[in-house]
Amino acid sequence: MSPRAACRLATLGFARVYDYLPGKVDWLAFGLPREGDEAATPRAGDIARRDVPTCAPSDRIGTVRERVEAAGWVQCLVVNDERVVLGRLRGTALSADAEARAEEVMEAGPTTVRPDERLSDLATRLRERDVASIVVTMPDGRLVGQLLRDDAERLGAV
């Protein structure tokens, strides 16, 4: 939609027209201020934890495990060079043979949510499905962070 709007403005004679193509979702992914009737409504992008450990598909599990433990996490997200989430390592995957590659043992395609999702809605869904955390990504799959249900329940209460 915004590319068409930018072209329209150019035809109307505006000389310096820019298209912020990533749009509102990108803005929310940074947890930035906003205005409007629901400006105060907390969203997933506001509290997603950016420090969730990540690794490359080719990384060895032994190295990843050490890094995850040192960071105090119990999971790691497998991302490509563009930070697109490919999979997740936790539990038995993180306990696999130290020489195994992340892509060989990861859970592929973990469920994700967008940074604009309301925390109150998310907290309810996570509780109903007994899910402790969920991955937050941009629409194109790039990682924003990991949302913990405890955080969502604490900060999303209405």
Next chain:
Amino acid sequence: MTTVGYPALRRLLDEDALLVEVLPAEEFAEMHLPGAVNIPLKTLGADTTAGLDRTRPVVVYCWDAL
């Protein structure tokens, strides 16, 4: 027309760029970027843009890139 990401947007806002959200009014009312004005795409024309300062950079946006 140039496509920008957040870092370039930040610089443009520092240059006093004008933000224009082109989503429908209901979505704008719900939430928008600080200082943005709303001109829905379907209404974008000479009359609705007449009040915009043409000496300022204009940045349009909608929901996402998809």
